[in-house]
Each structure stands twice: as C-alpha cells, then as structure tokens.
Amino acid sequence: MIPEGPRNNEMRSRPQCHGRTDSTQSHSALLSEIRTPIKTEPFSDLYSLIPGKELGRGKFAVVKKCVEKRTGREYAAKFLRKRRKGQDCRLEIIHEIAVLELATASPRVISLHQVYETASEMILVLEYAAGGEIFNQCVAERDEAFTEGDVKRLMRQILEGVVFLHDNSVVHLDLKPQNILLTRESPLGDIKIVDFGLSRMVSGGQELREIMGTPEYVAPEILNYEPISTATDMWSIGVLAYVMLTGTSPFLGDDKQETFLNISQINISYTEEELVGLGASPINFMKSLLLKDPQARASAKECLNHPWLQLQPQEGEGLEKPLPIPVPPLSLEKGEEEESLETEELIVVASYTLGQCRQSEKENLTPDQKAISKRFKFEEPFGPLQEIIY
Numbered sequence: 001m002i003p004e005g006p007r008n009n010e011m012r013s014r015p016q017c018h019g020r021t022d023s024t025q026s027h028s029a030l031l032s033e034i035r036t037p038i039k040t041e042p043f044s045d046l047y048s049l050i051p052g053k054e055l056g057r058g059k060f061a062v063v064k065k066c067v068e069k070r071t072g073r074e075y076a077a078k079f080l081r082k083r084r085k086g087q088d089c090r091l092e093i094i095h096e097i098a099v100l101e102l103a104t105a106s107p108r109v110i111s112l113h114q115v116y117e118t119a120s121e122m123i124l125v126l127e128y129a130a131g132g133e134i135f136n137q138c139v140a141e142r143d144e145a146f147t148e149g150d151v152k153r154l155m156r157q158i159l160e161g162v163v164f165l166h167d168n169s170v171v172h173l174d175l176k177p178q179n180i181l182l183t184r185e186s187p188l189g190d191i192k193i194v195d196f197g198l199s200r201m202v203s204g205g206q207e208l209r210e211i212m213g214t215p216e217y218v219a220p221e222i223l224n225y226e227p228i229s230t231a232t233d234m235w236s237i238g239v240l241a242y243v244m245l246t247g248t249s250p251f252l253g254d255d256k257q258e259t260f261l262n263i264s265q266i267n268i269s270y271t272e273e274e275l276v277g278l279g280a281s282p283i284n285f286m287k288s289l290l291l292k293d294p295q296a297r298a299s300a301k302e303c304l305n306h307p308w309l310q311l312q313p314q315e316g317e318g319l320e321k322p323l324p325i326p327v328p329p330l331s332l333e334k335g336e337e338e339e340s341l342e343t344e345e346l347i348v349v350a351s352y353t354l355g356q357c358r359q360s361e362k363e364n365l366t367p368d369q370k371a372i373s374k375r376f377k378f379e380e381p382f383g384p385l386q387e388i389i390y
C-alpha cells in the first residue's frame, strides 16, 4: 500500500518521538550528548526578536530573526516544541543539536551559536542565512532564476556539505530546496544546509528503516521500508538537481499516492520539455542518482568528480545564460488542456509563506508562469511514521 502524507491521512498512528526512553534501539540512530551549554535565562533578556520577521515554520518549530543585544549580531532562532502529540521529544532535539555540533567544521552546514530551554520549548540560536531558501530562485521568473553556472556552483557546495555529513555517518533525510539556504541573495551567496530534525546516524552495523522525508524527495527504499543509507540522501540530491535546473518537481503527482507511485516506478522522462536546452552532462548527472537500487547511485564524492561539475564549461553549455523555461505545448487536445488546467498548481512566490504555500490557480497565467508553475506543490515532511531498526 502506498503511504499517504501526514497532513490529512496518516497511514498509521504517528508514533512517539524516536528519542523515547522505551526504545533502546532507536537510540543508536540518534546522538545523545551535546557540549553546548543549555541556557535557562529568559531568551528575551539577551535577544530581541525582529517584529514580523518569521523566517519559517514547520509542524513543531518556528524560526524567527533576532538580534543579540550584547553584540548587535543577527541570528535565526528556531523555537522547537518539546512535546509533540503528547510525546516528549526533547531527545530528538538534543540529537539535532549534536548533529549541528558535529558539523561545526563544515562551512556548508549552518552553525549553532547558543541553546536556550524553557518549560515547553528549546531554542536553537543559529547563524542567520540572509539569502533565504534556494527554493525561491528555483521557481523564480527567468531574470531571477539560477543560471546553469549558478546551479553548478551551488550543487558543488551542497555536495561538499553532504560529503562531510556522510563521512561522519550522518544522513540528512530531508534534503530539499527549502532546507538549502543562501548566505546572500544578491549577489548570490553560498549555501548552508539546515534542518537536521529528521537526520539519523547510519553506522554500527544496524539497519535503519523509517518512513520520513518530504513526499516529492523521498527515495524508493523509504516507500518500500527498505534500509536507509547515505544513498537515500543521494536520491534527494538527484531530485534537487532536477528542481534547480528546471523549476519543476520530477515525481510530483496530483496527490501523494500518484507522487509515491511515480517514485516507486521511477516514472521520470529525460526528454521532457523542461530539460530541452540542457546538455547531456547534467542529465547524465541526474540519471546517476535517480536509480532505484541505492547501491547503484553515485556517492556524494563521486558526484563531485562528475564531468558536469568540473570547473571547465562543458561543450554546448551556456554558463551565464538563464536556464530554459519550458514553453507549454501549443496544441493540446481539448481534453488534455482541460485536465492540465484543472491540475495546475501555481506558485505565487509573493504569497509563498513558510515553505508550505499550496495554491491552486488557473486564471491569469502568463505562459512563463504556466511553465514554472508546472506540478509544484509544497509539502511538509511526513514525519517518521514508523521506525524499525534491525
């Protein structure tokens, strides 16, 4: 049975947090020790929240821009609820902190400044990534969209971060454009990977099988309850590359079932209109990742050596040209046209809030808008529904 997403139809009851004390097995996938002191003085004594500056929001967390009073420096404060659906999730948050600490040495991962705790929340004070999510440029209009040169540079940086994580046995498990931030929007800055809330340790000879991630980006093995590995992230990198290059989401269906079916059947066409104008090299890059067999997928290190990401421009590649924005087919059969309009999901960037805008619109679209709107929806991750460690 194909799993359904979390928002409306949870497939089975959402279990306790993974850090729950009755599960010794799940502990092996979570880090439990941190070195950052947990401060208990009132956060508001030391930081001012910038009014109206909510940077993002998930199901159990809200991220707000703040300024440290002592230094005047800007940070992003992530307020995480400790109790979720009646369960104590503090140990999960400790794991998130521990992974951020472990990744301090990587400039590609957001850095952690301080941690605060109240009766109901933990507050992670993070480096502020002023450029926001790369998502915005993935779906932007032609002038603001990434060039292929941009995508290559940013993809190299993402892979550098992922190599670091994988070398340290961390799988992120929620790599998507909403979790890749930029230090600066214009001129385009460097990337910072955020949100280690679903990350897990994969080492110690134990197999980890969980359902988690965000529907459009989850790998087939997650849908099949098969073991999770660093290759699971590499699938998401393949999807990410596709989204960054085309502005469309390769497996997204009209509903979650269709999305999951598309993923489990690897229902992807590399001759789609979105890919017209791309050279063979980026397509070959995506093909090396979007493979059903995790072991057949390229590793992050191998990706860094892929010809597409080498500094020399490849033949036929327009480094500084905007990526092609697909032109909608001119002569759709009537039935097809009606159907495509019915399922159109318009991304209205201006009204995009918190990574979870989901707006169906079919009126007043310019051809370009129609093209970039194709098949995009925003989903929250479906949290771990079940975890089995063998």
Ligand SMILES: Nc1ncnc2c1ncn2[C@@H]1O[C@H](COP(=O)(O)OP(=O)(O)OP(=O)(O)O)[C@@H](O)[C@H]1O
Residues within 6 Å of the ligand: 055, 056, 057, 058, 059, 060, 061, 062, 063, 076, 078, 110, 126, 127, 128, 129, 130, 132, 133, 174, 178, 179, 181, 194, 195, 196, 197, 355, 380, 381
């Ligand atoms: N350090 C930061 N600087 C700027 N913006 C940030 C920062 N950290 C997070 N954000 C914004 O807040 C959003 C939510 O953050 P994050 O993904 O860590 O929270 P979450 O609740 O775990 O989200 P999700 O439910 O999507 O997993 C991010 O997508 C991003 O837009």
